[in-house]
Amino acid sequence: MTATATRRRRFSVGKGFAWAYLIGVLVVTIFPFYWILRTALSDNYALSADPASPLPVGFTWGPFKRVLGLATTQESIAEGGSGASIEIGHFLVNSIVYATVSTVLVVFFSTLAAYAFSRLHWRGRNLMFSLFLTALMVPGILTLLPNFVLVKELGLLNTFAGMILPFGLFSAFNIFFLRQFMLGLSTEIEEAALIDGAGRLRVLFGITLPMTSGPIFTLSILGFIGMWNDYFWPLLVTSDESVQPLTLALAVFKQSSPQAQPDWAGLMAATLVAAVPMLALFMAFGRRIVNSIGFSGIK
Template sequence: MPVTTALTARRTQWSFGRLMAWVYIAAVIVVTIFPFYWILRTALSNNHALPTDPSSPLPVGFTLGAFKRALGIASPAEAVAQGGSGASLDTALYLRNSVIYASVLTVCVVFCSALAAYAFARLRWKGRNVVFTVLLSALMVPGIFLLLPNFVLVKNLGLTNTFAGMVLPGALFSAFNIFFLRQFMLGISREVEEAAFIDGAGPVRVFFRIILPMTAAPIATLSLLTFITAWNDYLWPLLVTNDDSVRPLTLALAVFRQSSPQTAPDWAGLMAATLIAALPMLLLFMVFGRRLVNSIGFTGIK
C-alpha cells in the first residue's frame, strides 16, 4: 500500500473515531439535561391542562402559577383554578432550614475530618496504622444500618425535631473524608513542617497555619460534596423531624406532594418546587465545578 494511501486511511479512521466520541458526548449531555428540561416544561404548564397533552415538548397552557404556588404567594382560589390543591408551601422557611442543616453539618464534619486526617498523616503515635485500618472498615458498613441506632440515641437525648438531632450523628465522623484528606496530607513535604517546629510552633499551630492552607483545595471539594449530600438528604430528616420549624426542603416537597390525597397531584407545583430546591446546587456547580474536578484529580502539591 502506498504511503499516501496509508496516511489517508489512518486520517479517515481517526476522524471517524473522533466523530463517534462527539456523538457519544452529545448523547450523554442530552440524557443528562433532558430531565431538567422536562421538569421546567411541567413547571410552566397549567396543571389542569397537563393531562390533555402529556407528551407535548412545550408547556401545556403556559403559566407561572406553579412557581407562585411553590413560593407560597398564590391565593388558595388561584391555586385551585390552575389545578393546584390550594395547599401552600413556605419555601423561604424550608430553604432556611436546609441551609442551616447543610451548612452546619458541612462545617462540623469537614473540620473534624481534617483534624483526624492530620493526626493519621502527620503525627506519630502508637497504634496509628491499626486505628486507621479499623476506621477504614467503616467504609464497608452501609449507612442505612446506622439509622435505627442513631434514631434511638437522638430520641433518648430528647433531640428530635431539632437541628442538633439532625446534625450530631454525622457531624463528628466521616471515614471517606478522613481517608481523602489523609492521602493528600501525606504528600505534603515534611521540610515545611519541620521548619515550623524548629521555629517553636506546636502541632496545633502547624495544623492551622500550614496544613490547612495547603489542603484548601481538597477541603473545598469535600465541603462542596458534603453540602450537596446534606442538602439532598431525605431519609434521616424524615426519621427525626415532623415539625415545619426544622423540616428541610426535601421533606417539604414530599408533604406538598401528599397535600391533595383526594385529587390529582399538583405535578406542575411539585416540579416548580423541585427546580427551586435544585437551583442552589446548580449555582454551586457553576461556580465551583472546575475546582471540584481539579481537586478530585488529586494532583497533590508541587
C-alpha cells in the same frame, strides 16, 4: 494532501462511537431537568389533557407563584393547583442551617483526624486507620437504625442537633481523602516551625490548612450538596415543620393535595427552586472540585 483530506483521515469509527456515546449521556442527563422545567411551566388542567407534549402545556408562571406564596387560593385552583401552600422561605432556611452546620463540623473534625493520621506518630496509628477504612465498606443504610435509637434516647428528636450530630462528627471518606492529600505535602516547613517552637495546633492551622485549602473546599462543596439533598435521615428524626428541611417540605406539599391528582406543576416548580442553588454552586466551582480531586490522587 489537502486539509480536507487530512480531516477526513483523522475521523475514525471509534471517534464516531465515542461522540455518539457522549451525546447520548448528555441527553439522558439533561432531559430530566428539561422535563421538570416543562412541567413547572404548564397548567395542571392542560397538562392532564396532553401529558406527552414536549413543550409546556398552557404556558403559565402560576406554579412558581404558588410555590413562592404569590398566588391566591382561587388562582391556584383555577390552574389545577390544590390550593395548598408551602412556606418555601422557612424551609430554605432550615436546609441552609442543616447543610451548613453539618458540613462545617464534619470537615473540621475530618481535618483534625487526617492530620493525626498523616503527621503524628503514635502506637496503633495504622491499625486505627484500617478500622476507619472499614467504615467505607459499611452501607449507610445499616447505621440509620442505631443512630435513630441513639438520637431518641438522647431526647434529640425534632431538633437540629438530632439531625446534625450523627453525621457531623465523622466521615471515613473525608478523613481518607484529606490524609492522602496531606501525605503528599512537604514536611520541611512544618518541621522548621516545630523546631522554632511552634505547637502542633499552630502548625496545623497556620501551615497545613492553607496548603490543604483546595481539598477542604472540595469536600465542603460536596458535603453541602449531599446534606442539602438528604431526605431519609431527616424523615426519620423530624416530624416538626420548625426544623424540617426543604426536601421533606416537598413531600408534604405533594401529599397535601385534596384532589385525586397531585399538583405536579407546583411540585416541579418547588423542586426547581430547591435545585437551582445547588446547580449554581456546582457550576461555579465544578472545575475547582475536579482539579482538586485529580491533584489529590491515591498515595
